[in-house]
Amino acid sequence: MNTDVPTGTPARIPTPEPGDPRLARLALNQRTTASWTLPEAVRGCADAGIGTIGVWREPLAETGVQAAARMIGDAGLRVSSLCRGGFFTSGDWLGENIAALDEAAALDCPTLVLVPGGLPEGSRDLNGARQRVAEAIAELVPHARARGVRLAIEPMHPIFAADRGVISTLAHALDLAEQHPPEVVGVVVDTFHLWWEPGVLAQIARAGERIACYQVSDWITPLPPDALLGRGVVGDGHIDFTALTRAVVAAGYRGPVEVEVFNAELWAAPGAQVLATCARRHAELIAPHLPKGRST
Amino acid sequence: MNTDVPTGTPARIPTPEPGDPRLARLALNQRTTASWTLPEAVRGCADAGIGTIGVWREPLAETGVQAAARMIGDAGLRVSSLCRGGFFTSGDWLGENIAALDEAAALDCPTLVLVPGGLPEGSRDLNGARQRVAEAIAELVPHARARGVRLAIEPMHPIFAADRGVISTLAHALDLAEQHPPEVVGVVVDTFHLWWEPGVLAQIARAGERIACYQVSDWITPLPPDALLGRGVVGDGHIDFTALTRAVVAAGYRGPVEVEVFNAELWAAPGAQVLATCARRHAELIAPHLPKGRST
Numbered sequence: 001m002n003t004d005v006p007t008g009t010p011a012r013i014p015t016p017e018p019g020d021p022r023l024a025r026l027a028l029n030q031r032t033t034a035s036w037t038l039p040e041a042v043r044g045c046a047d048a049g050i051g052t053i054g055v056w057r058e059p060l061a062e063t064g065v066q067a068a069a070r071m072i073g074d075a076g077l078r079v080s081s082l083c084r085g086g087f088f089t090s091g092d093w094l095g096e097n098i099a100a101l102d103e104a105a106a107l108d109c110p111t112l113v114l115v116p117g118g119l120p121e122g123s124r125d126l127n128g129a130r131q132r133v134a135e136a137i138a139e140l141v142p143h144a145r146a147r148g149v150r151l152a153i154e155p156m157h158p159i160f161a162a163d164r165g166v167i168s169t170l171a172h173a174l175d176l177a178e179q180h181p182p183e184v185v186g187v188v189v190d191t192f193h194l195w196w197e198p199g200v201l202a203q204i205a206r207a208g209e210r211i212a213c214y215q216v217s218d219w220i221t222p223l224p225p226d227a228l229l230g231r232g233v234v235g236d237g238h239i240d241f242t243a244l245t246r247a248v249v250a251a252g253y254r255g256p257v258e259v260e261v262f263n264a265e266l267w268a269a270p271g272a273q274v275l276a277t278c279a280r281r282h283a284e285l286i287a288p289h290l291p292k293g294r295s296t
Numbered sequence: 297m298n299t300d301v302p303t304g305t306p307a308r309i310p311t312p313e314p315g316d317p318r319l320a321r322l323a324l325n326q327r328t329t330a331s332w333t334l335p336e337a338v339r340g341c342a343d344a345g346i347g348t349i350g351v352w353r354e355p356l357a358e359t360g361v362q363a364a365a366r367m368i369g370d371a372g373l374r375v376s377s378l379c380r381g382g383f384f385t386s387g388d389w390l391g392e393n394i395a396a397l398d399e400a401a402a403l404d405c406p407t408l409v410l411v412p413g414g415l416p417e418g419s420r421d422l423n424g425a426r427q428r429v430a431e432a433i434a435e436l437v438p439h440a441r442a443r444g445v446r447l448a449i450e451p452m453h454p455i456f457a458a459d460r461g462v463i464s465t466l467a468h469a470l471d472l473a474e475q476h477p478p479e480v481v482g483v484v485v486d487t488f489h490l491w492w493e494p495g496v497l498a499q500i501a502r503a504g505e506r507i508a509c510y511q512v513s514d515w516i517t518p519l520p521p522d523a524l525l526g527r528g529v530v531g532d533g534h535i536d537f538t539a540l541t542r543a544v545v546a547a548g549y550r551g552p553v554e555v556e557v558f559n560a561e562l563w564a565a566p567g568a569q570v571l572a573t574c575a576r577r578h579a580e581l582i583a584p585h586l587p588k589g590r591s592t
Contacts, residue, residue, distance in 0.1 A: 124536040126492070159455050161492035162534040163517045172494045196422070196457035198468045221459045225521035238458040240420040 006265035018049025022283040027052035027256035033271040046075040048275040054081040079109035080256040086114035088136035105147040118163040152212035154188040170203040186212030204247040229264040234281040245289040302561035314345025318579040323348035325556035329567040342371040344571040350377040375405035376552040382410035384432035401443040414459040448508035450484040466499040482508030500543040530577040541585040
């Protein structure tokens with residue numbers, strides 16, 4: 001009998017085998033298997049029949065960009081997103097973001113996820129920090145366009161407004177994105193960050209072709225002691241994935257559904273069990289609401 | 297030398313003495329001194345020159361409503377708010393809220409704070425829970441009006457959307473409040489819950505006479521392990537109290553400024569030191585932005 005991690009409860013459905021059409025749209029964000037290196041995550045995806053991976057810059061640097069691009073291609077995978085650009089209040093933000101755009105281009109990755117960053121040290125000027133994000137994105141746009149990589153603004157749960165991401169709602173992220181062409185600046189719809197937003201379904205409809213990335217994880221209670229590592233596997237918490245997924249599909253999104261779960265207990269489980277749990281939950285709770293076929 | 301609690305840093309200004317006009321608008325929400333009984337909190341306020349107290353139902357029940365009303369009156373205090381009504385998804389919500397309204401009336405307290413409550417057990421229907429709040433408030437309105445007590449909807453930080461308060465923004469709280477006359481249904485402006493809301497200053501202006509209660513505490517990072525007890529004393533965190541206080545004043549609010557800090561470290565400090573710290577921070581960071589004179 002298969003067991004879900006980290007809950008330890010019996011699996012509700014058999015694990016989809018590689019080639020199962022229900023896996024066609026599933027992508028693994030590699031932070032979901034944080035104990036794996038990038039080569040391990042690539043091999044794990046290939047073994048599990050997950051055709052798309054979201055890559056993080058730190059493990060990418062360990063492997064080397066060219067080696068990683070070869071390895072990912074040889075495994076038959078595609079890269080859905082590179083995490084993370086942004087952090088516009090840190091020292092060499094422009095150089096770091098241009099480097100990230102170069103890496104995304106080298107991986108043939110269409111999307112650079114922008115985590116806006118928090119308040120500057122000692123500052124209480126939230127509006128100023130938000131204005132700074134708008135200015136920084138405008139400065140990045142020509143670099144992104146030149147590389148054919150789309151910037152994806154990630155609105156983050158207000159729990160992170162002080163220290164990680166000052167853009168707190170999809171509505172606000174769209175206000176910023178709409179100042180630029182949709183093929184250059186999009187948004188991330190992340191269920192953990194946005195599930196609570198009043199009117200979020202209407203904002204998803206408004207986003208339309210600007211949805212550059214759909215990331216899924218659940219909101220669980222009680223919130224674990226380290227809120228940053230407090231996300232749940234899809235189905236373990238309070239989020240209505242049916243309504244959100246249908247809205248994202250209705251908005252025209254045809255890309256991968258990237259499972260991105262920061263959870264200390266999950267990270268302690270063997271990576272293959274993590275992937276199997278995520279595949280089952282995707283097949284049960286997300287895939288039924290997606291159009292048939294592979295992501296585009 | 298005075299020391300601030302819980303930081304242990306030297307006080308930046310002398311503690312205002314009783315009668316200092318800078319204390320005229322300060323109120324103590326009794327949860328800030330959670331280790332004190334209600335009689336202890338009443339005596340503590342009187343000793344510190346704090347003329348107004350926000351009362352919680354649980355310690356009120358321990359003292360008894362009539363005894364508490366006498367004791368508060370004898371000490372020359374007024375009651376700014378009673379916490380908490382609401383929790384509209386729990387069993388006998390109507391009976392509990394009517395009892396709370398009776399208690400508020402007995403204390404000559406103008407305001408019952410409504411904490412809306414979270415999702416019903418096992419439910420993922422956030423919109424349904426929000427609709428439920430609107431219906432429950434409509435049902436409570438005649439009971440509140442009959443007692444001359446104002447219902448104050450408390451929008452709560454999205455960190456609490458699942459398990460404590462499904463109304464997450466001041467904008468949304470006002471959408472609900474505006475279905476009723478302002479003298480019967482108002483809102484709570486709590487800095488901890490709302491500081492991150494895009495457009496919050498415009499929403500405070502929109503609120504105008506509906507601001508029934510202004511509660512202050514700070515957002516500190518890193519967030520303590522128990523997020524519910526993670527609030528900071530005014531000035532210890534990231535919130536711009538100048539902008540928020542000025543907006544509340546500009547909206548016409550002339551009531552008390554209730555310091556409400558849930559913080560496990562603060563609760564471990566002696567109550568008199570807690571009050572002295574709060575009085576200093578109020579004098580330094582809030583009072584300069586208030587019109588002169590006692591609250592109304």
